Amino acid sequence: MILERLNVQNESEIDLSSVAALIGEPARALMLTALMDGLALPAGELSELAGISPQTASAHLTKLLEGGLLAVESHGRHRYFSLAGAEVAQALEALMVIAPLHSSKRKLPDPATCYARTCYDHLAGSLGVMLCQSLLERGWLEQNRLELHLTNLGKNKLEGLGLEVKKTGRACLDWTERRHHLAGPLGKALTAHLLERGWLIRSSGRSLRISEAGKKGLALEFGLRL
Amino acid sequence: MILERLNVQNESEIDLSSVAALIGEPARALMLTALMDGLALPAGELSELAGISPQTASAHLTKLLEGGLLAVESHGRHRYFSLAGAEVAQALEALMVIAPLHSSKRKLPDPATCYARTCYDHLAGSLGVMLCQSLLERGWLEQNRLELHLTNLGKNKLEGLGLEVKKTGRACLDWTERRHHLAGPLGKALTAHLLERGWLIRSSGRSLRISEAGKKGLALEFGLRL
DNA sequence: AAAACGTTTCGTTGCACAGTGAAACAACCC
DNA sequence: GGGTTGTTTCACTGTGCAACGAAACGTTTT
Numbered sequence: 163m164i165l166e167r168l169n170v171q172n173e174s175e176i177d178l179s180s181v182a183a184l185i186g187e188p189a190r191a192l193m194l195t196a197l198m199d200g201l202a203l204p205a206g207e208l209s210e211l212a213g214i215s216p217q218t219a220s221a222h223l224t225k226l227l228e229g230g231l232l233a234v235e236s237h238g239r240h241r242y243f244s245l246a247g248a249e250v251a252q253a254l255e256a257l258m259v260i261a262p263l264h265s266s267k268r269k270l271p272d273p274a275t276c277y278a279r280t281c282y283d284h285l286a287g288s289l290g291v292m293l294c295q296s297l298l299e300r301g302w303l304e305q306n307r308l309e310l311h312l313t314n315l316g317k318n319k320l321e322g323l324g325l326e327v328k329k330t331g332r333a334c335l336d337w338t339e340r341r342h343h344l345a346g347p348l349g350k351a352l353t354a355h356l357l358e359r360g361w362l363i364r365s366s367g368r369s370l371r372i373s374e375a376g377k378k379g380l381a382l383e384f385g386l387r388l
Numbered sequence: 389m390i391l392e393r394l395n396v397q398n399e400s401e402i403d404l405s406s407v408a409a410l411i412g413e414p415a416r417a418l419m420l421t422a423l424m425d426g427l428a429l430p431a432g433e434l435s436e437l438a439g440i441s442p443q444t445a446s447a448h449l450t451k452l453l454e455g456g457l458l459a460v461e462s463h464g465r466h467r468y469f470s471l472a473g474a475e476v477a478q479a480l481e482a483l484m485v486i487a488p489l490h491s492s493k494r495k496l497p498d499p500a501t502c503y504a505r506t507c508y509d510h511l512a513g514s515l516g517v518m519l520c521q522s523l524l525e526r527g528w529l530e531q532n533r534l535e536l537h538l539t540n541l542g543k544n545k546l547e548g549l550g551l552e553v554k555k556t557g558r559a560c561l562d563w564t565e566r567r568h569h570l571a572g573p574l575g576k577a578l579t580a581h582l583l584e585r586g587w588l589i590r591s592s593g594r595s596l597r598i599s600e601a602g603k604k605g606l607a608l609e610f611g612l613r614l
Numbered sequence: 615a616a617a618a619c620g621t622t623t624c625g626t627t628g629c630a631c632a633g634t635g636a637a638a639c640a641a642c643c644c
Numbered sequence: 645g646g647g648t649t650g651t652t653t654c655a656c657t658g659t660g661c662a663a664c665g666a667a668a669c670g671t672t673t674t
Contacts, residue, residue, distance in 0.1 A: 178421060178480065181487045183412030187662075191405035206620060218663055220622055230486065239620050239671040249486050254404065256482035260456065260475050261407045347673085413632075432650060444633055446652055465641040465650050 184229045185257065189214045190222050193243075194231065198251050202235060202244035237332070237345075278362070278370040284349030285356070285370070289386075294344040296385050303331065303344070310344060323383065326351055356380075410455045411483065415440045416448050419469075420457065424477050427512075428461060428470035504588070504596040510575030511582070511596070515612075520570040522611050529557065529570070536570060549609065552577055582606075 185191055189212040196211050197203060203211075209219030223243055226232040231250050235242045245251055278289040285293065294310075297303040302316030310331035312320065317327040332346030344352065356362045361376030372380070372388070380386040411417055415438040422437050423429060429437075435445030449469055452458040457476050461468045471477050504515040511519060520536075523529040528542030536557035538546065543553040558572030570578065582588045587602030598606070598614065606612040 177414075177417070178483055178487050179412050179414045179417035181412075181483050182408045182410075182417065184408075186405050186407075186409030186412035188403075188405045189662080191403070191408065195404060204620075205622090214662090215664060216621065217623085217665085221662080224622085241621070246486075249482075253479070253482035253486050256475070256479035257404055257407050260472075260479050261404050415632080430650075431652090440632090441634065442651065443635085443653085447632080450652085467651070 181229060181231070181253075184226055184231055185254070187222070188212075189218070190226060193219070193222065194226070194245070194250075194254060197232075197243065197245050198254055200244065200251070202242035204240045204242050206240075208243060278372065280353065280364075280370060284343070284345045285353040285362070286343050287370070289370075289372070290343035292386055293380070293384060297344065300385060310346070310348065312348070319383075320352075323355065325355055407455060407457070407479075410452055410457055411480070413448070414438075415444070416452060419445070419448065420452070420471070420476075420480055423458075423469065423471050424480055428468035430466045430468055432466075434469060504598065506579065506590075506596060510569070510571045511579040511588070512569050513596075515596075515598070516569035518612055519606070519610060523570070526611055536572070536574065538574065545609075546578075549581065551581055 185194060192212040193208045196208065205219055205223055206216060208223065209216045212219060212222075214222075223232065223234075223241075226243075227234060231246055232243050233246045235244070278285065278287040280286065284290070294303070297316065298305060300315075301313055302319055304311050304313050312327060312331070321327055329347035329351050331344050331348035343349070353362070356376070357364070359375075359379065360373055361379050362370050363373055363376075365371045377388050381388060411420060418438040419434045422434060431445055431449055432442060434449065435442045438445060438448075440448075449458065449460075452469075453460060457472055458469050459472045461470070504511065504513040506512065510516070520529070523542065524531060526541075527539055528545055530537050530539050538553060538557075546553055555573035555577050557570050557574035569575070579588070582602070583590070585601075585605065586599055587605045588596050589599055589602075591597045603614050607614060
């Protein structure tokens with residue numbers, strides 16, 4: 163997980179108006195506000211969110227990066243963008259205060275979404291972090307830097323659930339929890355499994371909720387205390 | 389069918405990006421920062437400050453007004469613009485924080501400028517406030533709401549200095565001091581006199597400094613303790 | 615190996631908007 | 645009154661930049 167931050171080529175050119183101009187483009191403003199909860203989102207998702215094509219979004223994200231408003235984290239072929247710091251979120255909030263009508267329209271991070279959501283293709287939120295933690299504690303998973311491998315115990319247990327065992331996992335930083343959750347093919351497969359079984363149910367947006375069966379099942383199979 | 393005014397008249401159209409876009413234009417940003425001390429400046433001075441023609445400045449100022457970033461006060465043929473509120477200044481500061489180079493380049497209000505500066509055409513800063521205060525205490529000036537009139541004593545004294553006595557003054561709120569100083573024709577004439585005599589010397593920008601002769605003269609003639 | 619996917623680069627088009635000169639308007643001065 | 649000054653309006657030009665299609669690149673998956 164490499165956190166790169168592009169240095170501004172000509173620093174003397176960057177001033178108040180430049181930063182404001184970066185925010186002052188509807189599509190960019192949408193992407194920035196989407197990141198205000200500190201979550202890191204991939205370029206594609208941001209482009210969808212802003213209602214623009216991936217190419218256009220890429221150009222915008224590059225500018226935001228160069229302007230020091232965003233940080234990026236490359237995960238394979240994905241690039242996860244997040245606000246460069248709390249000061250950026252603060253500035254956005256300050257602007258919202260003086261944006262007449264929208265001070266009422268602005269919504270705080272949804273608690274349900276914080277609890278359980280999809281992070282691209284896998285489970286995130288505090289539930290995702292808890293699950294990952296539990297699998298590590300039980301010895302189903304082994305962590306080597308950012309790689310998460312199934313142990314033999316884990317393989318057996320997952321086979322018992324009818325899951326592919328060839329897949330490998332990857333640690334993904336959860337921005338609401340500031341701890342890792344399980345991503346990569348394994349994370350994707352596991353999440354898909356939980357959805358198929360009806361333990362997790364897609365709610366509005368990326369938010370997820372747990373079914374009654376899911377509560378029992380997750381406690382029984384993965385040792386989660388919910 | 390002519391589409392009248394695509395400009396944001398409908399407040400529901402105003403959002404984060406619109407406000408940021410207003411600030412994100414170099415000339416407008418310059419004018420806004422010039423107003424960050426809370427001072428109200430006329431359109432002409434703002435256009436000069438931003439290095440643009442009066443027409444262009446007028447267009448910009450109109451937009452800033454419609455966007456709710458500025459307030460305006462008409463005094464005769466002058467229109468004094470000021471920030472619409474403290475929240476605006478706060479947002480501008482928040483933006484300066486995340487403007488890379490300017491976190492180091494950003495200068496707090498210059499102490500010298502805080503001490504003595506021109507406010508359009510008259511003396512402002514703590515020196516301006518002190519002078520106004522002293523003239524009131526000595527009974528040269530009388531205050532009636534925002535009007536500052538010379539008393540007979542004041543007229544005599546100023547005539548002794550070779551100043552016009554027909555002129556009348558106006559109280560102008562000093563934002564660095566949060567107290568009034570002497571403005572209006574009288575303030576202008578008095579300041580011009582101080583400059584002519586070499587008691588005050590124009591420094592960089594609107595900042596002023598006091599000469600040695602000025603220190604003595606101001607103490608002697610106006611009872612200022614410097 | 616090939617195929618699928620996420621992302622970026624390139625080339626082009628189109629539009630919003632800052633900028634100006636000329637002129638109108640308004641308030642102040644002598 | 646006429647002249648001056650501060651500001652705005654109008655009509656027009658030029659350009660910076662967001663947008664997209666097409667294609668290239670790098671990674672992951674089968």
